[in-house]
Each structure stands twice: as C-alpha cells, then as structure tokens.
Amino acid sequence: MATQENDRIPLLQGTLDPLILRTLLFGAQHGQGIARAIQQQSQDVLLVDHGTLYPALQRLEDKGWIAAAWGVSSNNRKARFYTLTKPGRKHLTQQVSQWRRLAAAIGRVLGPEY
Amino acid sequence: MRWRRRRADDFRAEIEAHLELEADELRAEGHTHAEHAARRAFGNRAIAEERFYEAGPWMWFEHLARDVRFAARVLLKDLRFSALAAAGLALGIGSSTAIFALINASLAANDEPAPYVGISRVIDGRPRGVFSTEEFRRFREEAKTLQLFDASSGRDRLILGPLRPGDDADETDARFVSAQQVILGRGFSPEEERPGGPPVVQVGSACWKARFAGDPAVLGRTVVLNAHAVTIVGVTKDRANFAEFYLPLGMRAVMRPGADPDDAWLMLGAQLRPGVSQSQAQAEMDVLVRGLPTLGRRHEGVLVSAGGSNPEKRREMIAVVTAVTLAVSMILLIACSNLANLLLARAAARRREIAVRLSLGATRRRVVGQLLTESLLLALSGGALGILFSNWLARVLLALADPGPGLALDLHPDPRVLLLWDCALVGGGAVVRVGAGTGSHADESCRGAARAGCGDQGPGAPGNVRAQSIGGDTACSIADAAVGRRNRGAACPGHV
Numbered sequence: 001m002a003t004q005e006n007d008r009i010p011l012l013q014g015t016l017d018p019l020i021l022r023t024l025l026f027g028a029q030h031g032q033g034i035a036r037a038i039q040q041q042s043q044d045v046l047l048v049d050h051g052t053l054y055p056a057l058q059r060l061e062d063k064g065w066i067a068a069a070w071g072v073s074s075n076n077r078k079a080r081f082y083t084l085t086k087p088g089r090k091h092l093t094q095q096v097s098q099w100r101r102l103a104a105a106i107g108r109v110l111g112p113e114y
Numbered sequence: 115m116r117w118r119r120r121r122a123d124d125f126r127a128e129i130e131a132h133l134e135l136e137a138d139e140l141r142a143e144g145h146t147h148a149e150h151a152a153r154r155a156f157g158n159r160a161i162a163e164e165r166f167y168e169a170g171p172w173m174w175f176e177h178l179a180r181d182v183r184f185a186a187r188v189l190l191k192d193l194r195f196s197a198l199a200a201a202g203l204a205l206g207i208g209s210s211t212a213i214f215a216l217i218n219a220s221l222a223a224n225d226e227p228a229p230y231v232g233i234s235r236v237i238d239g240r241p242r243g244v245f246s247t248e249e250f251r252r253f254r255e256e257a258k259t260l261q262l263f264d265a266s267s268g269r270d271r272l273i274l275g276p277l278r279p280g281d282d283a284d285e286t287d288a289r290f291v292s293a294q295q296v297i298l299g300r301g302f303s304p305e306e307e308r309p310g311g312p313p314v315v316q317v318g319s320a321c322w323k324a325r326f327a328g329d330p331a332v333l334g335r336t337v338v339l340n341a342h343a344v345t346i347v348g349v350t351k352d353r354a355n356f357a358e359f360y361l362p363l364g365m366r367a368v369m370r371p372g373a374d375p376d377d378a379w380l381m382l383g384a385q386l387r388p389g390v391s392q393s394q395a396q397a398e399m400d401v402l403v404r405g406l407p408t409l410g411r412r413h414e415g416v417l418v419s420a421g422g423s424n425p426e427k428r429r430e431m432i433a434v435v436t437a438v439t440l441a442v443s444m445i446l447l448i449a450c451s452n453l454a455n456l457l458l459a460r461a462a463a464r465r466r467e468i469a470v471r472l473s474l475g476a477t478r479r480r481v482v483g484q485l486l487t488e489s490l491l492l493a494l495s496g497g498a499l500g501i502l503f504s505n506w507l508a509r510v511l512l513a514l515a516d517p518g519p520g521l522a523l524d525l526h527p528d529p530r531v532l533l534l535w536d537c538a539l540v541g542g543g544a545v546v547r548v549g550a551g552t553g554s555h556a557d558e559s560c561r562g563a564a565r566a567g568c569g570d571q572g573p574g575a576p577g578n579v580r581a582q583s584i585g586g587d588t589a590c591s592i593a594d595a596a597v598g599r600r601n602r603g604a605a606c607p608g609h610v
Contacts, residue, residue, distance in 0.1 A: 052165075
C-alpha cells in the first residue's frame with residue numbers, strides 16, 4: 001500500500017453514505033468491492049471501516065436507496081451485490097451538491113494553503 | 115421472529131463473504147497471513163452484527179418486552195410501595211370514573227327524546243285554542259299517557275297594594291298557574307287550586323329581588339292584590355314570559371269576579387310518560403276530548419305537539435356536570451401528586467441503579483423509556499383496580515342518593531366511560547411521571563457534592579476518571595432522564 005496507516009483519514013460522520021452511492025453509480029458492486037473502490041479513488045487517503053460499512057449498507061437498503069441480491073463475484077465467490085435505485089440516484093445528486101458547497105465553504109474559511 | 119433470524123443469518127453470511135473476498139485480494143497483493151489481515155481490517159464482527167440487529171424495527175418490541183419484564187420485577191420487589199401506589203391511583207381513577215359513569219347514566223336517562231308536549235285546541239284547523247279549568251282537570255285526572263300537567267293563564271294586570279306604609283299602590287301582573295318550580299317556600303296545594311281556597315300567592319324571582327330585596331322572610335308576608343289580601347307561600351323560578359306574581363287557579367274567581375267559570379282560558383302542557391310516543395298521546399287525547407261537553411264552543415279536537423326537551427333542565431344539568439367533573443378531576447390530581455411524591459422518594463433511592471445502567475452504556479432514551487414503562491405499568495394496575503372500584507362506588511353512590519323508583523340508571527360500562535377511564539389513566543401516568551421528574555429537579559441542590567465530580571471530563575475520559583464522574587453524571591441524569599431533557603449541559607455545567 002502506498003500510504004502509511006497514519007496518513008489515512010477516518011471518514012467523517014455522514015460522509016460514508018454519499019461515497020457508497022457514488023461508487024454504485026458505475027454499476028452493481030459487493031461490499032468489499034465498494035470499500036476497495038472508495039480507498040482506491042481517494043488514493044488511499046480515506047479509510048473505510050469494514051465493520052461500519054455493512055450496517056451502513058443495510059441502512060441505505062432500508063431507506064430504499066440501494067437494492068441488494070446475492071450473486072457470484074468475478075473470482076467465483078458468493079457475494080451480495082448492491083445496485084443504486086432511482087430514489088438513491090436522486091438522493092445522491094442532492095448530497096453531492098450539498099457536499100460540494102460545504103467543502104467549498106470550509107475551504108474558503110480555512111483560507112489558501114501555505 | 116423467523117424473518118428476523120433469517121435476516122441476521124444473511125448478514126452474517128455477507129460478512130463471511132466479505133472476509134473471503136478481502137482475503138483473496140490481500141493474497142493477490144502478496145500478504146502471507148491474508149485471512150488474518152482481512153479479519154483485522156474488518157474489526158469486531160460482533161459489533162457490526164449488533165449494529166445491524168439494533169437498526170431493525172424489532173428492537174422496539176424487544177426493548178418494550180424487556181422494560182415491561184424489568185418494571186414488573188421492580189414493582190414486585192417492593193410490594194408495599196407498589197400496593198400503595200396502585201391503591202392511590204385506583205382511588206383517584208376509580209372515583210373520577212364512577213362519578214363520570216353516574217353523570218353519563220343520568221344524562222342518558224334524562225335525554226329522552228322530546229318528553230314535553232304542548233296541548234292545544236284546534237279551531238278553524240289551527241292549533242290556537244285554550245281550555246277551561248274543568249277540561250284541564252279532566253285531562254289531568256284521566257290521561258294515562260301524559261303526566262305532570264301544567265296549566266297557565268295569560269298575564270293579568272292587577273293592582274298591588276302598598277308594600278310599605280306611605281307607598282303608593284302600583285300596577286303589577288300575575289298569571290294563574292297550576293304548578294311552578296319554586297326556589298323558596300312551596301307550591302300550591304290542591305285546596306288552594308279549588309275556587310274559594312285559601313288566598314295564597316307566589317312571587318317570581320325577578321320581582322322578589324326588585325320589590326322584596328331578595329329577603330327570605332318574604333314567605334308568610336301578606337300583600338294586597340286587587341284589594342284582596344294574599345299570603346306569599348313561595349318564590350318561583352322565572353321562565354319565559356314570566357310574570358311578577360303567580361296565583362293558584364282557584365283565585366281567579368276572587369281576582370276576576372265577572373269571569374265565567376266555564377271560560378276557556380288555560381294553556382296546557384304535559385310530559386309524555388316513559389315509553390309513550392307522541393302519537394299514542396294524541397290518540398288518547400282524541401278519545402278524551404270526545405267525552406267532554408262542548409259548551410257551545412266550536413270543537414275540532416285537540417293537537418298534541420312536541421315541546422322538545424326541557425332546555426332549562428339541560429342548562430342546569432350542564433352546570434352541575436361541569437362543577438362535579440372539576441371537583442373529581444381535583445381528586446385525581448391529588449392522587450397523582452401523592453403518587454408523584456412516592457415516586458420521588460423512590461427515585462432518590464434508585465440513583466445507584468440508574469448510574470449503573472448509564473455507565474454500562476444505556477442511552478438516555480432507554481432509561482426514560484424504562485421509567486415510563488414502569489409508570490405505565492403502575493398506572494395500568496392502578497387503573498384495573500380503579501375500574502373495579504369505580505363500578506362498586508357508582509352503585510354505592512346510587513344507593514345512597516336513593517333516586518326513587520322513577521329513575522333507573524343503567525350503569526353498565528359504556529364506551530364513553532371507558533374512554534374517560536383511558537384518559538384518566540394516561541393523564542394520571544403523565545402527571546405522575548412529570549411530577550416526579552420536576553420534583554427530582556428541585557432536589558438538585560442536595561446533589562451539589564455529587565456534581566462536583568463532573569469536572570471537565572467528557573464521556574470519553576479514561577476509566578478511573580470516568581468512574582469518578584459517574585456520580586455527577588447520574589445526579590444530573592436522573593432528573594434529566596425523568597423529564598426527557600436532552601440538554602445535559604444546562605443541568606450540569608462543564609459536562610459535555
């Protein structure tokens with residue numbers, strides 16, 4: 001792994017949901033795949049706690065934003081695959097714009113990087 | 115329950131699948147102990163499973179079931195307290211329900227549809243005629259379907275002699291009536307109703323206040339009406355079209371010497387006997403009228419018309435009901451405040467238990483829920499006793515009041531009574547709980563020492579410091595948990 005454990009940032013509360021939804025935008029994926037995808041896309045900066053990922057997936061499923069079905073992974077193992085639903089897609093667009101605004105605002109407050 | 119188990123198994127299988135997938139990937143990346151690394155990366159499986167379980171909708175039932183079980187055990191542990199509390203609540207709830215049941219039953223008994231009827235002679239096809247004294251007597255004696263006949267003349271102008279020496283005579287008005295509701299003194303006797311009977315009079319209440327200054331000593335006084343001395347025997351309630359004085363029917367011959375005794379001059383009203391319909395009364399009156407001498411009058415029969423329920427009585431009833439209900443609610447309130455005191459005393463003794471629960475990780479919501487379940491259970495047992503007690507109390511009260519044979523009240527449980535019982539129960543429970551809650555806030559001053567332990571440590575402070583803060587934490591939490599306050603900072607400054 002390119003990054004040291006200490007350089008990783010644990011996810012802020014409330015950030016996991018949009019990340020999961022965003023990952024599923026590219027197609028069905030299982031939990032382990034989602035965790036890997038988030039880590040890779042954040043260039044190993046974001047640390048997804050596997051233990052919290054599955055209850056979060058369950059929560060999203062309960063809300064109807066994602067749907068799940070058992071299937072077989074590329075390396076021929078049984079896995080539960082998640083897909084984004086229509087309400088989930090809508091929720092994701094809202095969340096993304098909200099996060100962008102929040103991030104921009106925090107960036108402005110913190111000022112330019114020295 | 116089956117559904118729940120399946121879901122949990124499914125979740126466990128998913129975690130298993132994750133670990134295998136992760137191990138595969140780690141192995142591909144060149145890890146030697148891939149399974150172990152995957153497990154380590156996942157962390158505590160039990161916590162994940164627990165979080166999954168707790169997020170489910172079944173948690174609510176499980177918490178409730180546990181709370182009920184625990185509350186039952188707590189209440190059974192201190193039987194003396196529970197019995198006292200339940201008995202207090204039973205008394206409060208029982209008495210208010212009993213009174214309400216009585217009121218409800220008496221309202222139902224009084225709510226007969228339109229028991230009052232007007233009786234009028236039909237002339238030229240229109241019901242506008244009046245009756246003679248003789249006709250009125252015959253109706254009153256012979257009618258089987260009607261009761262409480264009531265006759266009244268139109269208003270007569272009379273001269274009232276000076277009430278005080280030196281006063282002038284004044285003009286006044288009077289009606290000749292068979293019966294009036296009195297608020298003081300008595301009604302007319304049968305002799306007084308007959309011509310040549312004792313000269314008596316009743317005063318209307320407005321006149322009593324205006325001319326006699328509301329003096330109760332007015333009874334037995336003599337006044338002069340149309341130069342005849344009459345004795346005041348009662349003060350009557352004023353109703354629509356009231357007059358200043360009311361004279362018995364027999365006084366007409368004295369007051370109006372020229373009047374024909376067979377004259378038709380009385381307006382009649384009556385009440386349907388229980389179980390009699392208006393058309394039955396009409397049929398009987400038709401028969402009665404046919405047997406009467408017409409005395410040369412045009413005679414087309416009589417009409418019995420609905421007079422509606424007695425609005426006067428209704429208004430009176432509502433006033434009484436309001437007063438009694440208020441009084442009874444006070445009883446319930448007193449019972450609740452007593453119970454709140456009991457609970458407050460016990461809350462002090464239970465600080466330790468709540469402290470242990472909180473330090474073991476119980477959320478405020480759970481503690482409040484458990485306390486609420488306890489009071490609900492207490493209220494339920496009190497309410498169950500109360501409803502037994504109320505049934506008994508209603509019967510005893512009814513026996514004591516001795517309503518006479520005419521008034522048979524149906525005291526069987528009525529949905530409305532049960533609804534009130536429910537309201538009393540929930541209201542009682544809430545009052546008790548809030549009372550105990552605010553009470554423990556007032557008690558806060560005694561806990562200054564405990565609160566000193568709060569310091570600046572947050573909930574995440576290391577073990578021994580955490581243990582120290584439990585005392586203060588609890589001291590604040592009993593009060594807060596009981597009233598469901600979220601803002602702990604306000605009650606315990608410095609403790610985040």
